[in-house]
Amino acid sequence: MVRLISLLVGAAFVGVLAIALFGTVATAISDPAPETAEAKYHQHPENIGLASNGFFGRFDRRQLQRGFQVYKEVCSACHSLKYVAFRDLADLGYSEGEVKAIATQWAIEQPSVNPETGEATTRKNIPSDRFPSPFANEVAARAANNNALPPDLSLMAKARHDGTNYIHALLMGYRAQPAALLKEFPGTKTPTGLHYNPWFANLNIAMPPPLTSDGQVPYADGTRATKDQMARDVAAFLTWTAEPKLERRHAAGLASVVFLLIFCFLAWGAYQNVWRDVKH
Template sequence: MVRIISSLVGAAFVFVLAIALFGTVKTAITEPAKEGPEKVFHLHPEDIHLSSAGWFGKFDNRQIQRGFQVYKEVCSACHSLKYVAFRDLTKIGYSEAEVKAIANQWVIEQPTVNPETGEASTRKNVPSDHFPSPFANEVAARAANNNALPPDLSLMTKAREDGPNYVHALITGYRNPPAEMKREFPDFTTPKGLHYNPYFANLNIAMPPPLTQDGQVTYTDGTKATRDQMARDVAAFLTWTAEPNLEARHGAGLAAVIFLAIFIFLAWGAYQNVWRDVKH
C-alpha cells in the first residue's frame, strides 16, 4: 500500500513539473522576453589591422613606443601595469640608458623602508622594478575614481574579447545616447558620474574619456597625434604588454608546421617504399 501511494505521489509530482515546463516553454516561444538596451545598442569593435595581428604578425616597435608614450602621459594616472618591468622596454627598441632614465624619472616612486630607522619611505625606480601603481591601495584608487576601481592594463588585451580592437573602440567610442534609444527605452539613463559608451558591456562606464582632443600627446617621432592614432598606438602597446613573446610564438608555430609537413611527406614516402611490392 505504501509503495502504491509513493508511486502516485511521484507520478503527480512529475506531472506537475511537466505542466510547469510546458507552460514556461510555451511562454518563451509565444511571448519572448524583450531585449534590453544593452543588447540592442551594444556595438562590436571594428578591426584596426595592427601589424601584430594574424598568423605572421610582427610588432611595430615605433608604434608600440608611441603607445607607451600615450600610456605614460595619459593612462598611467589611473591604471597600473604591474606585470611589466621597466627593463622590458628594451624589447621594443629602447636602449638601456633610455630605460634607466625612464625609470628614474617616473612620477610614482617605489615604496621602501629605511634600514636605519625602520620608517617607510620611497626611492627612485630602477630598470628591474615593475611599473608602480598610481595608488597606494584599492581604497585610495576607489576614492579617487568615484568608487570605481581602475583595472590593471598589463593583460587587458588578453582579458577582453577582440582585445586590441576593443581597446581602440572603447577609447574612441564615447558619445551621447542615440535618439532612438530614448524612444525605445525611455527608462534608460546614464547615471551621474558615468559615461555612455556603446562598446562597454552595459553601455555606461565609470572611466571618463581619456583622449579628449587631437594633439593631447606630442609624439617624439613627429607622428600626427589624432585621437584615432593615439588609441591605435596604445592598443598596440597593450597588445605587447599582454603577449611580449608573440613573435617568438609565431616563429615556433611556423617551424612546427613546416616540420609536420616534412614529416608527413617522409612518412608517406616510407609507406610507399615499404608496400611498393605488395600486390592488391
C-alpha cells in the same frame, strides 16, 4: 521486477524533463524577455587591422613605442601595469640606457622602508622593478575616481572579448546619449559622474574620455597624433603587454607546421620504399 521498476522510474524522469523543456521553450516563444537598452544599443568593435594580427603577425615596434608614450602620458595617471617590468621595454626597441632612464624618471617611485628609522618611504625605480601603481591601495584609488576602481591594464587585451579592437573602440566611443534611447527607455539616462559609451557593456562608464583632442600626446617620432592614431597605438601596446611572446609563439607554430610537413613527406617516402616490391 527490479529492472522493470528501474526502467519505469527512468522513463518517468525523462518524461518530466521533456515536459519541463517543452514548457520553457513554449514560454520563451509566447512571452519573450523584454528587450533591454544594453542589448539594443551596445556596439561591437570593428577590426582595426594591427600588424600583429593573423598567423604571421608581428609587432610594429614604432607603434608600440608610440603606444607606450600614450600610456605613460595619459593612462598611467590612473591605471597600473603590475605584470610588466621596466626591463621588458627592451622588447619594444629601447636600449639598456633608455630603459634605465625611463625607470629612474618614472613619476611614481617604488614603496620602500627607511633602513635607519623603519618608516615607510620610496626609492627610484630600477629596470627589474615592475611598473608601480599610481595609488597606494584600493581605497585611495576609489577615492580619487568617484568610487570606481581603475583596472590594471597588463592583461586587458586578453581580459576582454576581442580585446585589442575593444580598447580602440572604447577610447573612441564617447558620445552624447542618443535621444532615441531616452525615448524608448526613459529610465536609462546616464547618471551624473558617468559617461555614455555604447562599446561599454552597460553603456555607461565611470572613466572620463582619456583622449580629448588631436595632438594630446606629441609623438617623439613625428607621427601625427590624431585621437584615432593614439587609440590604435595604445591598443597595440596593450596587446603586447598581454602577450609579449606573440611573435615567438607564431614562429614556433610555423616551425611546427613545417616540421610536420617534412615528417609526412619522409614517412610517405619510407612507405613507398618499404613496399615498392610488393605487388597488389
